[in-house]
Amino acid sequence: MGDCHFLEGNLRAKERVEYTKKLLNEIGLGEGRLEMFHIGASDAPLFAEAVEIMTNRAKELGPNPLKCGAEKAEAA
Amino acid sequence: MIVAKRKPFNEIKELISGSKKILILGCGTCVAVCLAGGEKEVAILASQLKMALGLVNEDVEIDELTIERQCDREFIEEISTKVNVDDYDLILSTACGAGVQLLSDVFDHKVVVPALNTTFIGVAEGPGMWTERCRSCSDCVLADTGGICPVTICAKGLVNGPCGGTRHGKCEIDPEKDCAWTLIYNRLKKLGRLNRMEQALPPKRYSVQQYPAKIVHEAYRRRYE
Numbered sequence: 001m002g003d004c005h006f007l008e009g010n011l012r013a014k015e016r017v018e019y020t021k022k023l024l025n026e027i028g029l030g031e032g033r034l035e036m037f038h039i040g041a042s043d044a045p046l047f048a049e050a051v052e053i054m055t056n057r058a059k060e061l062g063p064n065p066l067k068c069g070a071e072k073a074e075a076a
Numbered sequence: 077m078i079v080a081k082r083k084p085f086n087e088i089k090e091l092i093s094g095s096k097k098i099l100i101l102g103c104g105t106c107v108a109v110c111l112a113g114g115e116k117e118v119a120i121l122a123s124q125l126k127m128a129l130g131l132v133n134e135d136v137e138i139d140e141l142t143i144e145r146q147c148d149r150e151f152i153e154e155i156s157t158k159v160n161v162d163d164y165d166l167i168l169s170t171a172c173g174a175g176v177q178l179l180s181d182v183f184d185h186k187v188v189v190p191a192l193n194t195t196f197i198g199v200a201e202g203p204g205m206w207t208e209r210c211r212s213c214s215d216c217v218l219a220d221t222g223g224i225c226p227v228t229i230c231a232k233g234l235v236n237g238p239c240g241g242t243r244h245g246k247c248e249i250d251p252e253k254d255c256a257w258t259l260i261y262n263r264l265k266k267l268g269r270l271n272r273m274e275q276a277l278p279p280k281r282y283s284v285q286q287y288p289a290k291i292v293h294e295a296y297r298r299r300y301e
Contacts, residue, residue: 023120026085027128066130 010038032061077106077199078172079206080113080192088121088168089128091189095136095165098125100191101155101179102142103171110206113170113192115142121170121191139164146175152182161186214284220272222263227280229256235277 004010014036021031035057037050082088092098100118108114122140129136141159145151146169155161166187169176173194180188196208211228217235218225227233231249232241237257241248245258264270292300 023124027124028131029127066127 014038029064029066030061032057033064077109077197078174078194079110079196079198079208080107080172080194082112082117082121082170082192083190085124085128088191089125091191092125092136092166092168095187097137097164098139098166098168099159099161099164100125100138100140100168100170101146102140103144103146103169103175104142105145105147107170107172107175107192108142109200111204113172115140118142118170121168146171146179149178149182152179212289213280213282214286214289215281217277217280220277221260222267222269222272224256224260224263226256226260229254229259231256233280235280 017034017036021034024031024034035050035054037046039046039050083091100122102108102115102118103113104115108117111117118140122138125136126138139159141155143151143154161167161183164186166189167179167183168189168191169179170191171179172192173190176188176190180186196206197210197212198206198208201207208228210225211233213227217227221235226235226237230237231247231253232239234257237260238255239257242255242258243251245255247253247255261270261273264272
């Protein structure tokens with residue numbers, strides 16, 4: 001952590017992601033669809049693991065309720 | 077500058093409830109600098125409201141506009157060249173309290189509600205951090221206190237200090253807070269002006285403060301007579 005090409009850029013990004021999660025919680029959508037992973041450029045196994053975590057989470061959470069509304073409106 | 081903080085999201089949602097078309101109006105000056113009510117914050121608030129209302133299938137149209145300053149009629153008048161204010165049920169202003177009030181004066185047939193809580197006059201200490209520096213007391217003593225305001229920084233607002241509650245440079249009210257008069261002593265010592273502390277300052281002239289305050293510049297007096 002902090003060992004970033006842009007010095008402390010990843011730490012700043014982490015703070016912004018936490019803030020954005022708060023915004024998503026406020027509106028009732030929840031923070032689950034957003035996550036930040038710290039992965040080294042050469043760390044393929046960790047990347048694959050993160051993709052799996054997010055894929056499973058997306059399946060658990062189901063379709064984005066905002067998009068569902070838009071699709072229903074279009075269909076009607 | 078004026079420093080403000082956004083109201084809790086649920087409070088904002090409550091303030092706009094019942095409106096079908098809303099204009100979120102940003103202010104590009106103080107509240108933009110303190111990341112509370114500028115163009116970017118207006119965009120974030122608009123997106124949040126659109127998503128939150130979308131989740132409960134509420135059909136509300138939300139537009140965004142940011143002007144240079146909401147505390148100046150000249151800039152408020154520009155709004156009408158960009159949008160038709162009469163199209164909106166409500167204006168949600170992300171200006172400070174002064175801006176919201178002037179906006180309400182100019183568009184006195186429209187409901188104008190604040191999205192921010194105006195908090196203090198202060199300075200930027202660094203990215204994302206602001207501290208209060210001035211209580212706008214109308215009787216500045218900074219020349220005698222080494223440029224550190226005891227009215228603002230001292231928990232008791234003492235113009236002659238320190239009091240008996242100073243503890244190793246911190247305040248008895250809150251050990252996390254610096255003792256204003258220790259700061260003043262150290263500053264005056266650095267400036268070679270410690271003699272300023274040998275004479276007691278006269279009692280603060282609170283009578284010079286007007287509520288609400290008003291200033292008319294001498295060169296403009298005739299037009300307001």
